[in-house]
Amino acid sequence: MSILRPDVERPRESRAEGRPRAGRTNDGPRAGRTNDGPRESRAEGGPCAGRTNDGPCAGRTNDGPCVGRARGGRRGGALARTAAFVARTLRGEWYGIVVDPVRQLRRRGPAALLLALVACAGVIFFHAIAQHPTGGAVVRILGGVQGDLPLWLALLRTPVSLYVPALDLPVWAGITQLFLAFALAELALGRRRTLLIAYASTLAGTLTVRVMMAMGPGWWGLGLPPGIGQVLDTGPSAAVVGLFTYLSVVRRAPIVFTLTGGSMVFESIAKPNLAGREHLIAVAAAIVLGLLHERGRRRRRAATNAQDTASA
Numbered sequence: 001m002s003i004l005r006p007d008v009e010r011p012r013e014s015r016a017e018g019r020p021r022a023g024r025t026n027d028g029p030r031a032g033r034t035n036d037g038p039r040e041s042r043a044e045g046g047p048c049a050g051r052t053n054d055g056p057c058a059g060r061t062n063d064g065p066c067v068g069r070a071r072g073g074r075r076g077g078a079l080a081r082t083a084a085f086v087a088r089t090l091r092g093e094w095y096g097i098v099v100d101p102v103r104q105l106r107r108r109g110p111a112a113l114l115l116a117l118v119a120c121a122g123v124i125f126f127h128a129i130a131q132h133p134t135g136g137a138v139v140r141i142l143g144g145v146q147g148d149l150p151l152w153l154a155l156l157r158t159p160v161s162l163y164v165p166a167l168d169l170p171v172w173a174g175i176t177q178l179f180l181a182f183a184l185a186e187l188a189l190g191r192r193r194t195l196l197i198a199y200a201s202t203l204a205g206t207l208t209v210r211v212m213m214a215m216g217p218g219w220w221g222l223g224l225p226p227g228i229g230q231v232l233d234t235g236p237s238a239a240v241v242g243l244f245t246y247l248s249v250v251r252r253a254p255i256v257f258t259l260t261g262g263s264m265v266f267e268s269i270a271k272p273n274l275a276g277r278e279h280l281i282a283v284a285a286a287i288v289l290g291l292l293h294e295r296g297r298r299r300r301r302a303a304t305n306a307q308d309t310a311s312a
Helices: 069-108 110-129 133-143 151-161 171-189 191-215 226-230 236-250 254-270 274-311
Strands: none
Touching: 069 110, 069 171, 069 254, 110 133, 110 171, 110 191, 133 151, 151 191, 171 191, 171 236, 191 226, 191 236, 191 274, 236 254, 236 274, 254 274
């Protein structure tokens, strides 16, 4: 016998000859592991418990990262993009419609509001005269435009009709809209272009009504009966609508355009009359003029860039 201790000379009794530790299988190093996987908690094709074959985290599906994230993420992203677009649009319209004209007013002074002041003074003057029977007849002769008038007389009265308010509407509310429209347009567009847009919008309504009367009733609702020829036109309201619409087109203000054009469409549907049609015609004329102006500006810019390139 050896003088060495028994535990050094031979293995411990807890181990069997040629066998690994208790709890291990032949092919796996530790208890709890299967033949093909390192741990019991792992699935055949995934590294961690709770994972599916194609997803790394518990609760995830094969095609989406996590439960509730895909749908909520899309919805939150859409809301964020919509909010950002609305914020950018409001900021652009605020600077284009309000801030820039105010800067022009500070630089040019009160003289820049000449058209707005003259328009308001003219409306107040004609409204005061029209309160008396004789004055009402005079106002009608000077600025009353009807569809049954001769064309030359209607064209002669159209400039004065810009200052003749509708007697069935509150004059002070109309004066406020008139002042804002002419003031913003005069500061942003200049005096000549403001007068051109205001007159073109009013004249477009006057001439189109004559065409509708010539068509007669029918024509899918476009024609008008002859009795409409005795109704006065809208006066300055068509010019106001045209100026706001033109401003919204050239300054790229979709919210102002929606409020202006959308209100006119709602008015024509809720109360179909001659004024509603003339307002829609004024909106359409202002849109056409604004698009033509934008097209001409792009052409001038392209020509300028071409000249700069050629000179360089």
